Amino acid sequence: MTDLNITHTPLTPWPVRPVADPRRAKQPQFMDGMCEILKYEGPMQALHLFQSYAKAGGLMKVTAGTRSLFVRALKQGVKDGLIALDRETDSEVSDDDDPVGWVLRLPDTPLVIVRTLGDRSFAEIPTSELAALILDIRAQDDMLGREDIYRAVLEHYGLQKLTALVRRRLDHVLAAYF
Template identity: 35%
Template sequence: MSNTPRSVFDRQLRLIAAGELEALVAQYHDDALLLRSDRPVVGHAALRDHFAALLATAPAIEVTQAVEAQDVLSYQTTVTAGEEDPVRQYGMLVLRGERIARHVTGVFPVASGGGRKTGAITVDLEPYTAWSPHAVPDPRSAGREAIGPVLLEIVSAEGPILAERAYRLYVKASGGKALTSIARAPLSGATFRLKGAGAIEMEEGSEVLRPVGTPEIRVRELGPRALDEVPLREVAELMRRLRAAGATELPRAVLDAYGLVRMTAKAEDFLAQAMLVADEE
């Protein structure tokens, strides 16, 4: 029996839940186009990067509406990633034969608190390029020659990046469940060796890592990061740009820019720190 758009979509959801990166990419034609709300993703290499970033967030996806006709499916979903608030998404996919030729996806606009909208205030955000996970050696037993190159990969892909996030990405790729002090020690040691060798730079007074010769601050999409995984100076610069564009409720405007909904106590505290940095610099 031939695949229908709904059966292909349902399989995609199962593959996302299972973390099957290559099988996800194989659902698309070699010349397939996935049109996000911020940029096009064309071809298998770009699709692989896109889905690797998605899978890194371990999303839970609930379909709220799906309608198909001939070779087209239109859908709406609610996506929850980690501890972040659910995000409403929409999409449409078009089959050619039994694989996906075109796929459009985006996020519904979010209303801010008190019935006011800051969605009209927009600033340009760079796309977030996530590190593509692969099998890596256990940091507790691997030598510096094995750990250093992987950390450099992560920092080169995602820098400026909090060292804490870089270490967690490494540990997860190695099959670990959590970043323990035993795992942190060799990862931190490898970081300082990379810094001493002139491969990476570490922001003074904080553990923000970036490749040598790259900008100290890049204002990017949230990507697979949790809000508190964004370097504080990056959020502060976003606040300055939003203020220059006319935003007044900066914490809410930041959440809207990142596609987040609820202002949790944790988010409020983090954004208050960012505002202090934004006002000082």
């Protein structure tokens, strides 16, 4: 495999601070916390945003009821022009209402930023970011095979193992974008 030179932006994690309990938060409180998280970590999957906010609000997990509160607040934030929402296909998405397929960002943030993994799991990387990384890899060596692309992606994110999840998501990106 050719030595590849991938440029990326380091993922800057949100400096966690207490936020309003999402079960009782008002719209301005939701927007304050969600927009602050997006300022640091956007573009990001909606579910990951909900989980980050919920944890800072004192919850261990996002239940169905809490998730509906986040979705309602998010939709209002999109309507008000505070948050941009882009829907993506993802091998892990069950339907259009699944926030794993919603990529959120502040309106003045680029659609895609190729970053380091940071504290994200591989499942939390937007598919558009994976596609941009693969495009960069293929632009440097268009003769790379699928396994070489997998290895280059793993190396970029500092991962060692090609798990079933990683393979499934990368297969999906290659089929959807290339």
